[in-house]
Amino acid sequence: MQVEVEEISAVEKKLTVTIPVERVQDEVEDFYAELSKNVRLKGFRPGKAPRPHLERLFGEEVKTQVGAKLIKDTFQTALERKQLKPASEPAAEPGVLDPNRDFTYTLRVEVVPPVELHEYKGLEVEKEMVEVTEPGVDEALERMRQAQATFKDLDPGRGAEPGDLVVIDLTAKREGKPLGKDRGKGLRLILGEGDTIPKLHENLQGLKPGESRTFEATYAADDPRPELAGKTIEYAVTLKELKERILPALDDEFAKDQGNCASLAELREKTRQGLETYYTERSRRRLEQAVVDRLVEKNPIAVPPSLVHRRAEELARSALMLVRQRRVSEEALHQLAEQFEDQAKKDVQAAYLIEAVAAREKLEVSEEDLANKIAQLAESQHVHPDKLKDRLAGEEDQKRLKAQVEEEKTLAFLLEQAKIKIKEVRSDAVAAVTEP
Numbered sequence: 001m002q003v004e005v006e007e008i009s010a011v012e013k014k015l016t017v018t019i020p021v022e023r024v025q026d027e028v029e030d031f032y033a034e035l036s037k038n039v040r041l042k043g044f045r046p047g048k049a050p051r052p053h054l055e056r057l058f059g060e061e062v063k064t065q066v067g068a069k070l071i072k073d074t075f076q077t078a079l080e081r082k083q084l085k086p087a088s089e090p091a092a093e094p095g096v097l098d099p100n101r102d103f104t105y106t107l108r109v110e111v112v113p114p115v116e117l118h119e120y121k122g123l124e125v126e127k128e129m130v131e132v133t134e135p136g137v138d139e140a141l142e143r144m145r146q147a148q149a150t151f152k153d154l155d156p157g158r159g160a161e162p163g164d165l166v167v168i169d170l171t172a173k174r175e176g177k178p179l180g181k182d183r184g185k186g187l188r189l190i191l192g193e194g195d196t197i198p199k200l201h202e203n204l205q206g207l208k209p210g211e212s213r214t215f216e217a218t219y220a221a222d223d224p225r226p227e228l229a230g231k232t233i234e235y236a237v238t239l240k241e242l243k244e245r246i247l248p249a250l251d252d253e254f255a256k257d258q259g260n261c262a263s264l265a266e267l268r269e270k271t272r273q274g275l276e277t278y279y280t281e282r283s284r285r286r287l288e289q290a291v292v293d294r295l296v297e298k299n300p301i302a303v304p305p306s307l308v309h310r311r312a313e314e315l316a317r318s319a320l321m322l323v324r325q326r327r328v329s330e331e332a333l334h335q336l337a338e339q340f341e342d343q344a345k346k347d348v349q350a351a352y353l354i355e356a357v358a359a360r361e362k363l364e365v366s367e368e369d370l371a372n373k374i375a376q377l378a379e380s381q382h383v384h385p386d387k388l389k390d391r392l393a394g395e396e397d398q399k400r401l402k403a404q405v406e407e408e409k410t411l412a413f414l415l416e417q418a419k420i421k422i423k424e425v426r427s428d429a430v431a432a433v434t435e436p
Contacts, residue, residue, distance in 0.1 A: 003078045010114065010302040011087065015107040017078045019070055021100065027066045028099045035062070067097040071105055078107065085112045087304040110304035115356040119298040121417040125290040129424050130279035132272055136427030140271050145250055148258060151243035159206040160242055162192030166204055167241035170197075173234040179227070190245070200237065207239040222339060224319040226332040275427060291414045292350045295357075303348040311344035312337040358410045365405045373405050 001023075006014040032054060039058075041049045055062075071092045079086060090109040097103050151165045160166055170184030195201045198217040207213060214236045223229040248254050255267035316336040337344075357363070371385075374392065378385040392401055 001074060001077070003081050005082050005084075008108075011110055011112075011304045013082075013084060013109050013111055015078055015082065015084075015109065017071075017074060017105055017107060019074060019103045021102050024066070024070070024097065024101070024103045025099055027070060028062065031062050031066050031069075063097040063099075067094045067103065067105070070097075070103055071107075075107055079109065084109060086110065087112045088306045110306055113301050113303055113352060115299075115301055115352055117299055117353070117356055117360060120295055120353075120357050120414065123291055123294040123298065123414065123418045124421070125287060125294055125418050126421045126423050127287045127290075128283050129422055130283065130427050130430060131424060132275045132279065132427045136275060137268055137272050139428060140275060141250060141268065144258060144271075145247055145254070148254075149245045149247050151245055154242050154244050156208065158242075159208050160191055160204050160239060162201075162205070163245050164191045165189075165241075165243040165245060166191055166207075166239060168204070169238045169240060170200075171236045174227075174231060176234075179233065186240070197235065200235070203235075203237060204239065207237075209239055209242050212236060212238040224316075224322070224336060224339075226335045279427065287415065287420070288411050291411065291418055292354075293346070295353050295414065296346050296349045299353055301349055301352060303345060303352065307348045308341060308344045309337065311347050312340040315340040315344055315347075354407055354410045357414065358406050361410075361413060363406065363409045363413060365402050365409070369405050369409070370401060373401060373408075 001020070002018040004016045006016070008014055032051065035054060035058060036049060036051075039049065039054070041053070041057075071094060075090060075092060079090070087110045090107050093106045093108070095104045095106075154164075166189060168184075168187050168189070170187055172179040172184065191204055192201055198219065199215050200217070203213050203215045214234065216232055216234055218232045219225075219228040219230060221230040250264065252263045255261040255264045259267040259270055261267040261270060313333060316333055316339070319336065319340075374389050375385045378388040381388065392398065
């Protein structure tokens, strides 16, 4: 067998594999022998059909089947002979099989990229340290208070104002054609909060139950919903119900009902502790991402395109989940994935670089490391460690778990070696957070 390699890029190779005619003929003979034993043809006993008759009936199928078998049986040897490690499933392009000639096919393969670590110790990163302030605690308590609001019917004479609960029917058209089917009936929202449709809230202000209004909304070009990105949509909204929001008093009774606390002072302290935990975890996640970003920046490598595309689609699906849209066409998904190509490339580069650092520094994963990780996951999932261990006993699960632990150990190593600059921030100067 002869194998020639053409380098398309650092991570893409094209192999031309030639199999000698002797092996081709052997495979063809074996195939016809097996075919003769198993095929049932009218007028012939099993195994007695003449070879020319079989060739006339099954010749093309035999060529296809033998070609596929030769590729399956030889491509791994071809890769090993050229010392190529595939990063994804190779794609074969079979040639035309002639039983009296050498058989040649091509194999396009993406390989694991060569990784040269230039700089990974002493990476300069910034760590955000958030001081939980009294105004920050006040904001968190206010969000708790808003979440426990009640609503009462309004006098018919008043129009909708910010803070009111409105129930609406909403229809949409794009270029005069309806968009969606009955998804906009009975929508409930708080006026002035969470405006996911441009200009919706401003067009609801002043409306009274039974009144309608039409307006146009233009979406940003990078909107995660492909059918809306960069488009102008014609909306018609009808106000069905209107209720005024009544907020509970922020006092000891509120603390008892909502925080299981004896007093408002105790609820404030509990809220402060929750915010401190939240910001500490957020700071850790951001610091890890910062050191990964700097690692990629300092050690640029080429990565297999198919892995980047796959990661981009994962990010696109996550974005769609955030806007509660799970079903999209393949075309729409691919279009959205293009917006995530840069981030996906960084993610794939980071994975290879982290693996290379782990190998360079001999950061091996021990059985104790795996046991500790399982215990940590079991606690977060509220299950017994033994049950989780049994659930993760499969080969693929073990492989993923080991990779996760290796990544965590490598990130810890990089942070130990990093030059970290502290940035102090007040909690009331950062974006609002989910309630702790």
